[in-house]
Amino acid sequence: MISRALLVSLALVAASGSALAADPIKIGVPVGLSGANSVVAPSVVQSAELAVDEINAKGGVLGRQLTLDVADDASGAAGAQKAFDALVFQKKVNVLISMETSAARNAGLPIVARGKTPFIYTSFYEGRSCSPYLYVNAWVPEQQVPPIVDYFNKEKKATKYFLIGSDYAFGRGMLSFTKAYVEKTGGKVVGEEYLPMDGSDWTPIISKLKASGADAIITSTAGGAPNVTLTKQLRAAGVSLPYGNLAVDEGTAKSMGADAAGIYISASYVTGIDSPANKKFLAAMSKKFGADLKTPNDLSVPEYEGVYAYKAAVEKAGSTDSQKVLAALSEVSVEGPRGTIRMDKQRHAPLTMYLGQVQSDGSVKVIQSFPNVDPGAQCPPKS
Amino acid sequence: MPEVRQFSQLAPAPLGLSAKWWMVPLAVVIVGSIALAPLVLDTYMVNILIRAFFVAIAAITVDIVWGYCGTLTFGQSAFFGIGVYALAIIFTEYGFGSWQALFAMGTSVVVAAGVGALTGWLSFYPGSTPLYASIVSLVVPIVLVQILYSGGTFTGSSSGLVGFETFDLELESWFRLAGLSLAAVAVVALIIMRSDTGRLLKALRDNDERCSYLGINTSRYRIIVLVLTAIIASLAGFGYAAFGAVAAPENAGFTFGTRLIIMVALGGRGTIIGAIVGALSIEVASAYLSGSLPYVWELIIGIALIAVILAFPDGLLGAVGRLGRGILPSKASATTQLRPVATADTGPAGSEVAMKVTGLGKHFGSLSVLDGVTFEAKRSELLSLVGPNGAGKTTLIRCLSDGRERSTGFVAIAGHAIDRLPPDRVVQFGLGRKFQAASVFETLTVAECLRVARTHRARPSPVSTSTVLELPAAAIAVVERSGLSDRLGEEARNLSHGLKQALELAMVLALEPEVLLLDEPTAGLTRAERQAFADILTSLASRDRLCILLVEHDLDFVREISSRIIVLHQGKIALDGSVQEVVDSSLVREIYTGQQAAACGAEP
């Protein structure tokens, strides 16, 4: 204990001397190395590493180098509390930039508040998360759902929708918005069914779907297993309706192979985006990681841009002081693979959305793009 | 003023005495370190420990239910979760404030108690198995978590609840609050578990059947324990959420339940300290390790669990303890005084007919083990039940002592029809049953075993260990006669077979029964022990006017002591008469030396 005490006091000394240009700016990345998110987490970490390397190579921020502290949040609240504690209070990071489950994000928020640390959240989510310390540069339902529904309405003449989801916040959040939007655009929801997150037998739901006479499906399951089991079982049951999947990322779709063919996805990023920034980014990624490269996706690219957003904010603020940085974050904008991102809408960002369809070879073909879709009001006045 | 006999222990109790003085400084040290620690530790460690303290409280409840009462429970996490969500939901719905806080705490207690009672009712009933109790405890958290998931914004579903305002305390204060409540729970738990009540719980774990044949309603005790631990666990959860300001489904889940078990298993089940050590070390270690190497950490946990279960079933602390005991002299409980109680005058009181059996039958499907057994037994009668193997002797004993056993017929003990009542009720009519294989409480001392036997006469104290043990004269006689009186502080498992038999008899006599059922009490006893037994039984019949029904193979023994013999053959009474009649009966000779008895069905 005594020795720890010493260490602590030393650490404090170091902290107080943080004016020294020498010592680095610490970026904390709490992410689901284990649990539900562990599939996508590696790609997130990779893009964070690339961003940090690029920035450091160009002399860092305000002459200070950036360092990454990655911690596992086990994709859940309990793990997140530990991870955030470790990063905020032990590692004393200057900022948190990460993609996480809603549970983990929520669990982190009070700790972030206690530690007065900026938190850039880079994962799409069900929306309505509002904290002065939280910035979001990924999409919310208002941005993702309309492209699919509009397309189904127009091109597929769909009027009867069947919604399937995992019974958790994201699943229910997305589908309740979808339902509202479908009805708003004159369609009808003929069924809305949920399975527990660890559920793997969708049989009764699929039978209901087939009985419902729906002419389009929109699903929002937990990423990974449930997504796969549902898709496989839909295919096994010979369901061939227009199928919009709000929760499948490009990488998963790719590895699902034939089963995923024909699925419609709506994302703010697909590897097929034809822009210099994206080409440069992809090249840099494959150069840096070679064979170990995890396909960049809608969850990893925002992480990359998040780091740059922080860089911009710190430079604008001229320091790493939390309050100043938080103020700056809504004013700076980033030129990234997804285009120009500025988190100026109640700490959320307008995004260009892409409607894609999974091809039989697993690649995603962009069918239509919707520039600067507005996130809408994410911070409703507290009643 | 009844006379008081004082028995000195094998090992005088230096530790027993010393226990007093080192308690005080220890308490000072603990409280002191809890108070000072947050000044020394870094913020991170403090955060980790605060959560660990609350988890440790939950672990203690698991330890009590599993380690002490013997029910492997996966369900305590559910009660923890109830506390977490009671706070989170109420603060989210009604905001933070003193009445909300009280309301939340009340809710968590009430709900936890309710769910606990329901779980208990499901898990524990006459004839329920430990495995079944585990199954139920498994279902509870699973159901709860599904409810939370589908609860929408009310429960926050998978994202849990967050952002509600809660107690705004300094980190240090949180640390002290959590630390002291853990210490408090631990101390209370230790006191209760070391008290006479705690011993009773151990007795339930060691030998549930023996308990119910001592007139103890084991299910009721188990349910009470479950409800109390549920409440404690829910309050731990309440504190956990109050500090973390987050409610998440994991806090209530089955996985957390197993994690609690692992903590207790590693630390040492049946030792409160073990639970704390296990909980704190796992929580802290995981905080440092799981972040950097999540999978390897899980791997370590798994391997550790297997290793501990195989190598040290009673956990690391238990292993250390065993080592310790090797070095130190065995701790002896405070000296116990035996004091005879003024037993109800057994004179004219009570009907002369102590046991009445009519047309008793026991059938398994088509095969009937007992058929039309009818007899009466009076007080002071020493009735022996003999017959070749498989004649149904032990089955008969079971049917007399457990109302649910017999298929047909009527049984009355001391004038009370036993209907379909379970043993613990039948015993209260004045029946005592001694099993064939000595059935005592292996991990309890002799004195403790006897005290448990007195439960229904003298309620055990939840805080203290009484040093005086009141027993009926008959029981004391057995204790002295057998030499148990010199080994009152000895754990029953260390006794010889003969002494165990004597102890069980003494325990049964402590019930002050009117009817005494004995199943082959002399099997495997030395000649001397058998002689002693014979004398004890005869004096019980003559002096204490007990009605004794004895199942015995050893016919010499039977002839020696019986006042009357019933010969059972192929489930029917072949003969019921005096020792002479039986000895002279050719029928019995035939039954015993083999030939099929032509008239075996004959009723006397």
Add this chain to the structure above:
Amino acid sequence: MTPVLEVEGLASGYGTSEVISDVSFTLAQSEVLAIVGKNGMGKTSLLKAVLGFLPAWRGNIRFAGRDVTRLPPHLKRRLGLVYVPQEHALFQELTIRDNLRLGLLSDGDFGAMLEKVGHWFPVLTQRLQQRAGTLSGGEQKMLIVARALMAKPTVLLLDEVTEGLQPSLVDRLSEVLKRFRQDNGTSMVVVEQHLPFVLGIAGNYLVFKRGEIVDGARVDAEAAERIEAHMRI
């Protein structure tokens, strides 16, 4: 020639209680040894100790010169030491056929043995598919004995086979056993209370009392009385 079975100072028991104290006896090729004594005297425990169901606390057991004291029961059986228990000696739920099959180590020469069983106890082979539990007490004993004999034992340990049998059956049983012994030179240990049977089949007897051998001799004219004396209530 060396005896088939030698038991030397064997002691054993349950938990802390010793029920067999320093028992010694030997069994010669094709000898039949009766162990008599009243119930609850540890006769059955003795057999269990010999077979290894009870651990030997002291002493040792030699089978055909080989030390088998620590050999587990199933290996003793494979050496030819076959046990006919007194209680729960049948698989009530299994058919007569399966019960018999379990008498052999493999189904190889089951057919051939079945014929032999047919000779010994025709009643069994007529009802092969019937569940053993449905047989009468007497028939069950026959099945048990038949199963034991199918194993072509070197030493047969019989625990109270005659218990509760009609005289006629007892005679049949003793006939079969005698014949089998003549044909195969099997040695037998019969734990018994049934005098006529003992006298009829045994060459020597031991009287067992509270875990010890208290008497023993050749089965001759006086044997009957001396045994009776021990058996009397």
Add this chain to the structure above:
Amino acid sequence: MLTVALDIVTTAALLFIISSGLLIVFGVMKIINFAHAAFVTVGAYATLVGARLGLPWILVLPLAFVTGAICGALTEAIIVRWLYRRPLDAILATWGLGIVIGQIVTLIFGREVQFVQAPITGTVDLLGVDYSAYRIVMIGAAVIVALVFTTLLNGTRLGLSTRAVIMNEMLAQGLGVDSSRVRLITFAIGSGLAALSGALITPLSSVDPNMGLPWLISAFMLVMVSGGSLMTLAVSSLMLGGLQVIVSTFVNPILGGLTIAICAAIVLRIRPEGFARA
């Protein structure tokens, strides 16, 4: 309506296949193997490897079975053997083993979801309802599993010895049956069966380190309720599985997910021997 019927039968079939291994182990040694889920996972990954090696489906299944059987044999010899007198501890130890296997699988194959192409795809038309062909096949698979093990149990020497050990271990030993060997084999077969079921569900489910877990509780409950015989297991799979489908279809799937657990607990409370001898 016919669809619901089909759902019930196919669900029951799946449950039966997955529970049978657990049942066989429980039947013989009265031990609950909480590593069962892990063995299911092992089977699925064996399938994955087999598929990657380009083995035909007909060879993949035995591969999965053997892999599981080997794991089972090791488990029995190293862990379970010492715990027959401590059934509750056996649950804990096997749970620990489940964690270990899960992590090892993760370390080897990574955490991400893997994919195995289904051998049979598409639907078949049954009386006007087109229904997942593979699920129909599962019915057959269940029947085969049932038949194979009934014949193994009733037709073979090993089965005879096994039944003997179940009914009266001591007598069996006296007749030369090596009961510890029987136990080892049984545990191996039970685990192999778990792995086989893992292989069989891959076309319907994802392959990931925790894929077995969701099935564990249901399997556990079904085994408890059916008390030890394959026959009653089939019955309880049909009854509880059917109930699950009905609740999922007409009430809601979340409640459906809980049906088996809750019903089993209640059935056992009312009737401790479950559906056995019912």
